[in-house]
Amino acid sequence: MIRGLALRSLCSLRVANLVEYLVGPLGLGLKDSNSYVRMVAAIGVLKLYHISVSTCVDADFPAMLKHLMLHDPDAQVVANCLSALQEIWSLEASSSEEASRDRETLLSKPVIYYLLNRMKEFSEWAQCLVLELVVKYVPSESSEIFDIMNLLEDRLQHANGAVVLATIKLFLQLTLSMTDVHQQVYERIKAPLLTLVSSGSPEQSYAVLSHLHLLVMRAPMLFSSDYKHFYCQYNEPFYVKKLKLEMLTAVANESNTYEIVTELCEYAANVDIPIARESIRAVGKIALQQYDVNAIVDRLLQFLEMEKDYVTAETLVLVKDLLRKYPQWSHDCIAVVGNISTKNIQEPKAKAALIWMLGEYSQDMHDAPYILESLIDNWDDEHSAEVRLHLLTAVLKCFFKRPPETQKALGAALAAGLVDFHQYNVSVAERVVNPPKQAVSVFADTQNSEIKDRIFDEFNTLSVVYQKGQNLQITLFQLRGLEANDKDLLLGTSEKEESRGPINNGSEYSAPMYDGSSVSMAASQTQAELTISNPTLPAHASSLAIDDLLGLGLPVASTPVPSPPPLKLNAKAGLDPGTFQQKWRQLPIASSQEYSLSPQGVVALTAPQALLRHMQGHSIHCIASGGKSPNFKFFFFAQKAEESSTFLVECIINTSSSKSQIKIKADDQSTSQAFSDLFQSALSKFGMP
């Protein structure tokens, strides 16, 4: 016992000088008669490896661990050897052939069978470890697969969720090539998973639910009879409810849609606002799946009558999407939508949706032009570019259908839009390129199937919870953005051309027309024709632009986009230490980041002075510095060229890990990001010739 504790303390000292004193005790520890000491020593080897790779390998510890792993009577020692070896070998594998071959041997049949046969001796945590290893093992014949599954079947009844999930992962991977058995596995694991969901703490059930979510998404059919398990309970945390709502949406089919939608409607009436919103969206998604649309539309229209503003807002957006997909329902919807007072709707998205409907169905809605007109009167109070854009489009549509009534409104709208154009060109341009995703949910499934497969391969890892593949976590966002663009291009070309019309009008063609419409209020039919012919021209131009630039650059984009002026720093700034301290205390941290330094930079940083001179060349001054290798600490400051606004920086550099931590505080928060970039680029140039 004491030998073990001593050994652990010794290994935990992360000091390179002591390494030589470690080798002896570790060697003895691995051969100790007490299993506790061997257990500690196995992990100790790993610690040694992290301090000094060469010492560890020279002393031939990995080989000793391997021997111990295959022969030690104590299961925990075996487990520790296994985890230590896995880590050492995977780190070594890149550099040495031998290590990667050793790693292969872990997956050989004898080793796997040896571990599997001792499964019951292992602690629950070690069982997870072994199961993870077995997942990587590829059985040579199908009888082996069944042997393994029979051996491990009772693991599914384990109380520890981690063990159960690891087992499930193994089963699913093993049977991937055997479709019918794979289905049986799904059936088999359903009950244990549901038990786990309801037996643990909310956090545990969240982890299990995330996995269940993945499975449901893969095979919604199999779970469609269990939909009642995914009903939310009122005291569950938001994150659990959200997952459940998504699953309910996924399992909906002909037979259960009615009940699911009924349940969802109950949530919509709930006091919990985020959940109410989510559930209305879920109803919409189910509607887009084409089951029982009739009933759903009725429900949605009931929502509109509830007169809770957030319910109305969400529902409007949905109704709009539904109308795009099922135009046949327009009559029912329009009747209800017409009754909604625009004053009750504050959210831009909902307002835009309402305006869209007003424009699209203006021929059926009696007072559409007048509602639009009153909205235009309040143009200045409307800050969302999306709403303004929709308003313009809607007025135009309305004008084509009912010219006499809309003429005045159109004139006013175009005038307002033109004034607006100068302030909003960037955001409006962006809107034109990428209009709000309309009815995207219809297409959403196609994009993800590849990612889903990736996540499935990483079952029982964090990827499932984040719903992202491990390597995809960064690239995914870019990917999504691109796909969204493509999709929108395919989706509503007509819609977009309409919306492009008035905007392009604003930029290049509209000036004369605006004059015309405002001068002659009592406009004649010719005036109307002029307006009609006008928008077709830019629309044509813009479709050309799509061909040219794949829709990414449009005529509008050619107008110069004002970018913030580059940040200039005062080369001769001055600040006394007292003021610095005072400011440092007062200001909040604007940004805090961690960079890695270039190797040259690390080499050059033998003394703090070198860095100081370098940073001074970039107009960043040092007020205090200190520290010894490998840790240095600097306080920098800088001043803007024209103003007296200052930036304060605390920079901690560790040369051994070539990492620097940077905290930036600024008088003017808005420029702190620009400064941070500047600082980083200055730092990264350090040490370069």
Add this chain to the structure above:
Amino acid sequence: MISQFFVLSQRGDNIVFRDYRGEVQKGSAEIFFRKVKFWKEDGEGEAPPVFNVDGVNYFHVKVAGLLFVATTRVNVSPSLVLELLQRIARVSKDYLGVLNEDSLRKNFVLVYELLDEVIDFGYVQTTSTEVLKSCVFNEPIVVDAARLPPLGPASIFMQGTKRMPGTAVTKSVIANEPGGRTREEIFVDIIEKISVTFSSSGYILTSEIDGTIQMKSYLTGNPEIRLALNDDLSIGRGGRSIYDYSGSSGSGAVILDDCNFHESVHLDSFDVDRTLTLVPSDGEFSVMNYRMTQEFKPPFRINALIEEAGTLKAEVILKVRAEFPSSVTANTVQVQIPLPTYTTRVSFELEPGAVGQTTDFKETNKRLEWGLKKIVGGSEHTLRARLTFSQESHGNITREAGPVSMTFTIPMYNASRLQVKYLQIAKKSKTHNPYRWVRYVTQANSYVARI
């Protein structure tokens, strides 16, 4: 592989902090707490138990108002880490007797000792209270359970099952009795959490029982124990649909949908005579978790009625009927109903002669609360409340209010009729029989009636 483990108080103070691998920067606790605290402001509700900031994965569980957090940079199994955190909390409770901020602070040496043994260099070693016993040398400093700070209503849910009365359960596994000899006893709790949803017309829409058999053993010498359950117990429902209510109506066999067992349980004779054989390890653990969706008789019937009474007034009538034998009493019953947002004032009228009942109207979340200390089986209680509105209702008040939710605890009652027939301890002590306690408790998990 876990990089760091720490425990934060509700205010974000570091109570315990252990760095195992030195891969994650020191300020992680602060980053974590900030993120959790401000999660709500992004309109996302509560922070999920797992999230990633700058490449560091943060896991947390809430236990007894404390945040148990682990960090790692590796793509690990989330349920493994969350399960581990829960287990660390349980082990700490086993050793400290009571788990709260105070007890952790007073016993931090002991806790660090435990943490060193539970995790070594990021790898889980053991979480068995029994095994850890040999590695721990500090005596726990006992914190008086009576001085527990009152926990908010939210923490009752967080804590789940373990809020049992009785001092013995809050005893540390290694604390010595003043007399020098530990009392031989074993506690078996059958805890059932029931979830029922009634439709507005009083039908049961969904019902589920999540049960556990908890065991806490203070027996010396680790004798083998045999635990016998109902003979008519059966598991799994074959080909039948889970929600088939037509079959077993009320009486007959107890059918569990599924169950799982602790690793120390031997199931050799379970198929034959429904007995579990196990060698209980020290500390608290759940022998068996089970789930049941078989039809059962709900302990309470809730009736809620809202009627308009004039333009700016309405009346709410809540009726609760206890449908269990009069020998059983339900404790700490709490009935809640959210009211329309434009409710300004509520006046209550309790039935004559009501004792131990409280009523309250929470202005902030517009919620009516009705607390009853006790409800005796077979009795019925009514509450009338008059609401005053600030504006005219839109015609349909029932859509603006509700649903009614209810929480309660019923000792010595279990809805599933699962029973421990006998508890046999293999090693008979010569001098005396160990104390054996078997208790049944039913709690409300989600007990909701729609209106």
